[in-house]
Amino acid sequence: MYRIVSKERLAHKHTLFTVNAPEIAAKAQAGQFLIVISKEGGERVPLSICAYDRQKGTVSFAFHEVGRTTKELGTFNEGDELFNVTGPLGNPSEIRNYGKVLCVGGSIMIAPALLQAKALKEAGNEVVTVLACRSEEFLFKKAEAERFSDRVYLASDDGTVGEKGLDFLNDLLAKERFDRCTVIGPVVMMKKVSEMTKPFGVPTIVSLTPIMIDGMGMCGVCRVTVGDKMLFGCVDGPEFDGHQTNFDELIQRQRSMLPEERLSSMLWEHEHEGGCRCGRK
């Protein structure tokens, strides 16, 4: 069992757990992920590592309460125990001194993006961080981003905070030379940023944590086409060349169980939150 030592509400339905897992903490690195099972018989959910503390023996992960399991996870509190946390899984990010790096984190994945930014900063890079969210209420960890970055840009889909959308990156990329770009966030966002950096020839690394079950190379749910190869997100990744990744296929594959996921989520709400409230006054 893995005890939750702290629960932090990052934003509405955005939650960060820090759990006691000394052996995982001893080995965790930026770019890797965990498989979290909240209760016996529960789903195996892949979640990126957002922080680790080797001394205290803790690792942290963040999740957006959208599906059945993440909603259920959201009901856990400090002191509660998770059935299983397996990790660290996947290959660590390649952290070197590249020169100047653009770090883009979107939505809940701002949390793991900051771990990368921190590691890149510590490796001597000049780090420019972009925090992208839907709207102001979903923005978090701005101060932390400022601490680990030479410069921070904020962006929101609706323009309630920072730039409206990510189009400003085009200007930024035109004005300044970046040696590397790392993007972690919704697949659509990673696709968009990869398309923007491509004409400027900025090597771009995306972090794909697609649907996985085992997270260790067995099921092949997480297969992605990169260049002309079929690779596995869990064992070959989770980081891949954004200019070579077939995002459209990935987006389609991510939707393949959507009806089932919605059903499961609705049933959970029905049991725990009094239903979807449709038809009520």
Next chain:
Amino acid sequence: MKGGAAVEGSEPRKRNDKALDEDVPMPRQEPEDRVKNFTEVALGYTEEMALAEAARCLKCKNPPCRKGCPVDIPIPQFIEKIIEGNYDEGISIIRSKNALPAVCGRVCPQENQCQKNCIRGKKGDPVNIGRLERFLADREREKGMKVPERPAPTGKKVAIVGAGPSGLVAAADLAKLGHEVTLFEALHVAGGVLMYGIPEFRLPKAIVQKEVEYVQSLGVELRLGNLIGRIHTIPELMAQGYDAVYIGSGAGLPQWTGCPGENLGGIYSANEFLIRVNLMKAYDFPETDTPIRIGKHVVVIGGGNVAMDCARISMRLGARVCLNYRRSRNELPARREEIENAEEEGLICNFLNAPVEFFGDDKGWVKTMRCTNMELGEPDDRGRCSVSPIACSDFDVETDTVIVAIGQTPNPIIQRTTDGLKTNPRNGTIIVDDDGRTSLDGVYAGGDVATGAATVISAMGAGKRAAQAMHDYLMNDKQGDRE
């Protein structure tokens, strides 16, 4: 139960010589019932049936059956104990060689091993050794297993990687020899392929967990959710004070057809399909949390036991199922019994064709599978016919779910994170000698990770041989050389 008295007194089933040519049939759920549920198909012998079957044993002086057993079970001796009604001793004889009798009694291909050599088989049916093994194991479980005595500790520490059949057996044998054994399992439950691969209706998961508990009762420490290669590497384990390591990590990486369109929705690897259904119990979704989407018309590609399992699960989930195999019926690698079971349940087998491309609908879900007809060529050295496509013979099959069950290769994580561990560049298997020694001192491997995908019992046999070799290594006190 009456035990031995029943035999001597009443001669449960008087049978003449001719009747003794036939084995006692296994009671099974009827096809039309079982295709609607996930409970076990084969129901097991009653005591009376077991006694009648045991009575068929010829008690050969030099028993050929035992030679066919990869873990060397003294078969006539345990059958003798059944005849005597001494079931406790019967199971002890099996347990002395085999830590997982309830599993082996169900999933071993006995027809190719012990039963293949049975003298009774020359004229009629061989003695059904597997069913007798299962009878004893099931009876032991129902009565409550005895906790074995622990030997004096040797002071040696051993790490076993992978709690599948090979690792469980190696762990059990090493613990029985007095070593301190830690069993690392990457998944959240122990059992490996016995849990995620073989379906509930062939091997109930509660039974697997009982066998795991037995191995733990020998003193083995089980650590779940530990992916070796990531949380600890093999060299790190050795540095942490383990005197030897056994790698039994299996062959979990699915193989693909490589045909265009294979990443469409609705195309599963057999592993994905089995993990969802067996390990995560998706057949109970939405009661359980992990979903499975199954269409109306499933095509399973392949012809092994894994393909049969996928097909039989799909039928239980309500689909019409075809199995497409590139060779002919004679070459089907699956156990005969499994093929019969599957066909009774309604499986349609299409032979001599192979997929060439998959096409999807506008939502990216598979809709059509284009196949080509195949023809058999000359048999190779192993007697297996080559197979090649017939030109211009393509045809389309309408489908909404495809399961690719054409084999697995070893997971690469340990190989990639262990310097100096020699592997076969062709398929990623770890190179070992007959006793499971790898290229690294103190590091042993066996089962599917060394042989490529094979059977549960051959993996168990490898675990057993390696355990003996590791014991010799540990007791030789050779560790001084390494440090």
